Amino acid sequence: MLQIAAIRENKEAFAQALTKRNIDAMPMLEQAIEVDERRRSLQAQLDETLSQSNKLSKQIGELFKSGKAQEANELKAQTGELKESSKNLAEQLQTAQNDLQELLYNIPNVPQESVPAGSTDEDNEVVEEHGAVPVLDEQAQPHWELVKKYDIIDFELGNKITGAGFPVYKNKGARLQRALINYFLDKNTAAGYQEMQVPHLVNEASGYGTGQLPDKEGQMYHVGNDDLYLIPTAEVPITNLYRGDLLEEKDLPIAMTGYTPCFRREAGSYGAHVRGLNRLHQFDKVEILRIEHPDKSDQALDDMVSHVKNILDELKLPYRILRLCGGDLGFTSTLTYDFEVYSTAQEKWLEVSSVSNFKTFQANRLKLRYRAGEKQTELLHTLNGSALALPRIMAGILENYQTADGIKIPEVLVPYCGFDMIQ
């Protein structure tokens, strides 16, 4: 959520920056400013009214104490009107606040200078490409065939017990999955990220805090009996650990990592691109998150990108880094780098990580601030990224490391797996 005070000061700059998202934000911005003016005027009126009735109440109290009951009762008669109008003003103020919030909820975050123009994923800018694409022999297969051949992932079984998009990992597949989680967590903690194990269900307030609610309600599984949501990413519980906090500069930066399963309804996704591990309702992911001083978040994003690069380099997977264009940029982000691994057998790039700087957009919803001076608090910056999402890494390994004799295990994972081949 953007800050209304900042919009008020320079709406042109906001509108200009938002053209990168191919929207004309000016009408929304102006409407927000208008509602905000209404809100402030109502606030002032209400305060004045309440102030008057507080004064009267005090007088009445004093009169009663000194035994002047009659005078007190006369004053009492005057309070009715004030009460009426304060009630009235309070209602109007509430409406104005709700209106303003709704408007602000619908304005996306402002893209950074470096975000390329464009409308679809075709316009994303390839900033780096690493690793050699292996040459596979003729019998090379996509991962959904390989997992059957080696009996390591069973989609049918998942179908039976739950439904489509809930695979069952078996044998060396399960072990490889566990190895990846441990490997990622070890890499992240070694880089200074504090490991967190958090609940996989969150309440409504947390959903609002990170921006899944109200707009993406349909993407989350909702547990009606208890009014809780299954997390779509560890970002939600981990970021919300700091919801409402006021930090000291010495506490910064805060860097956390956590492994969780992620649950996504993915309503409306069908077809070939959701085949196999490409898109699931439940998948595993290890996430990294940072809470940063506003001056340091740009550097932090670069550091996170380097960190993810380092992991992919170690896994020796061919990958590229994209800078998302304005049209593809997530609602809450100012700048996002996507990492894609090349799946040789599918001849396709698979997104395995997305690293973003949200600046104050989430912090504003979360009310996550730091003490910036004696009498001053300011919003912090939040960032997060996947390090990494499991299924497509798994797909990438299976497909790129396949040989006629079986699937080789990347060297760095061998100690974690306890074997070096899936045969």
Add this chain to the structure above:
RNA sequence: AGUGAGGUGGCCGAGUGGUCGAAGGCGCACGCCUGGAAAGUGUGUAAACGGCAAAACCGUUUCGAGGGUUCGAAUCCCUUCCUCACUGCCA
């Protein structure tokens, strides 16, 4: 799940209708004292919103959350969430 007791500032804790943003203590900050420190001592010590572009200052709100009673609520009533203890169940 049942019964009982609770939820007050960074922390502990007092406060059952008015002068309570809230005693007292701890902690923290600054000063005095000291060769330096400890001890002692003095002062200060919440946030949000508005007036306002900012400071000073002023106003409003906030005692788990939401509603209600009242001229006036931390205090009374209702709803709800959470914590603790005992009982039940259970990995």
